[in-house]
Amino acid sequence: MLWTGSFLALFLLIRMMPFYKPTPEDPFSGPYWYNPYEHVVPGGRWLRANFHAHSNAWGIFTNGRKNTVDDILCKYDSLGYDIIGVSDYQHITKTNTNLFIPVYEHGFNILKTHQGAIGARKVYHNDYILPQTRSQKQQVINKLAQHAELVVLNHPAWRGGYSKKDIRQLTGYDLFEVLNDFWISEKLWDVALSGGKPVMLLGGDDAHNVFKQTDLARDLTLIYTDSDTVTLRDIYKALSCGMAYGIEVTKNLARSSVIEKRAGLDDMPLLKTCLIRQDSLVVALTGKAGHISFIGQNGRLLKKVPDLGNGWESAYYLLRPEDTYVRVRISLPDSSRLYLNPVMRTGVKGQKPQMPVSQKRRLFTIFDK
Numbered sequence: 001m002l003w004t005g006s007f008l009a010l011f012l013l014i015r016m017m018p019f020y021k022p023t024p025e026d027p028f029s030g031p032y033w034y035n036p037y038e039h040v041v042p043g044g045r046w047l048r049a050n051f052h053a054h055s056n057a058w059g060i061f062t063n064g065r066k067n068t069v070d071d072i073l074c075k076y077d078s079l080g081y082d083i084i085g086v087s088d089y090q091h092i093t094k095t096n097t098n099l100f101i102p103v104y105e106h107g108f109n110i111l112k113t114h115q116g117a118i119g120a121r122k123v124y125h126n127d128y129i130l131p132q133t134r135s136q137k138q139q140v141i142n143k144l145a146q147h148a149e150l151v152v153l154n155h156p157a158w159r160g161g162y163s164k165k166d167i168r169q170l171t172g173y174d175l176f177e178v179l180n181d182f183w184i185s186e187k188l189w190d191v192a193l194s195g196g197k198p199v200m201l202l203g204g205d206d207a208h209n210v211f212k213q214t215d216l217a218r219d220l221t222l223i224y225t226d227s228d229t230v231t232l233r234d235i236y237k238a239l240s241c242g243m244a245y246g247i248e249v250t251k252n253l254a255r256s257s258v259i260e261k262r263a264g265l266d267d268m269p270l271l272k273t274c275l276i277r278q279d280s281l282v283v284a285l286t287g288k289a290g291h292i293s294f295i296g297q298n299g300r301l302l303k304k305v306p307d308l309g310n311g312w313e314s315a316y317y318l319l320r321p322e323d324t325y326v327r328v329r330i331s332l333p334d335s336s337r338l339y340l341n342p343v344m345r346t347g348v349k350g351q352k353p354q355m356p357v358s359q360k361r362r363l364f365t366i367f368d369k
């Protein structure tokens with residue numbers, strides 16, 4: 001009887017646990033280059049966006065108790081943002097804005113393994129509270145993907161939320177919050193890209209109190225559009241294709257007032273074009289840059305165009321046969337930084353490489369319905 005009970009308990013436990021195969025590392029390859037900025041032309045617009053700000057929805061559990069949804073909308077509107085996401089924990093907060101995008105932050109575990117759901121249709125309420133196994137992380141990502149347009153790994157390198165090993169083996173998500181006020185996860189992004197995961201960048205404030213100057217407009221995402229009437233679909237598509245880039249503002253600007261920040265952002269040069277011409281990746285800005293870095297497989301610095309004092313409006317990198325992806329990081333004269341999405345090798349012309357599908361371990365799929 002005891003044996004039967006134990007066996008049954010073990011069976012149910014195994015039945016409940018997700019087990020996924022590690023997704024193999026498979027660097028981008030193929031005869032073509034996928035360039036997310038191929039359709040970016042100087043006549044288009046760059047929308048200013050933040051998908052990560054918390055209101056006082058959870059009362060004493062988050063700081064910024066006075067920080068209401070209206071306060072968030074008002075501050076970001078003053079800063080010239082086109083998209084103002086209120087990403088409360090486990091809750092889709094409706095806002096009265098022109099371009100309301102349903103978002104929330106998922107996760108209530110001790111190691112801050114968090115995800116963002118963009119274009120969320122409903123909240124996924126489960127989480128694993130203790131430090132999570134890679135399979136548990138994979139399961140949460142898969143569940144979120146069922147109910148949202150885009151799944152983001154939020155502040156992935158912060159407090160070990162995701163290890164390098166996790167990032168080598170996880171799949172099924174769309175965006176990487178490389179830029180976050182608490183943590184910059186640039187190196188970990190290179191781990192994902194080097195393993196052949198075509199994940200695009202997101203920059204977000206993770207603001208908890210919009211009355212604190214350093215919570216606002218420090219890390220943002222600019223999204224390209226060539227249309228006057230932007231739809232939610234356009235935004236999701238631009239983010240997933242990579243027609244966006246991130247900005248990390250300089251420390252001076254981070255500490256300045258809303259008015260100064262607005263002026264700083266308005267003055268900042270924009271990405272004009274990023275094109276592949278013959279064998280070169282050519283990037284051009286609407287203003288002057290300090291130095292420009294080209295980064296590739298395993299986060300290696302491939303080329304650095306030095307700051308010679310006069311400022312650069314464009315730079316190029318000669319693509320080599322062994323390059324799998326190349327991304328550009330631009331330092332502006334005030335030391336703010338622009339992070340571009342990578343160009344990646346692909347087997348199909350014009351198509352972004354595909355994210356591998358997660359696979360359950362065979363032993364346990366026999367229990368699956």
Ligand SMILES: [Zn+2]
Nearest residue numbers: 105114154155
């Ligand atoms: Zn978080």
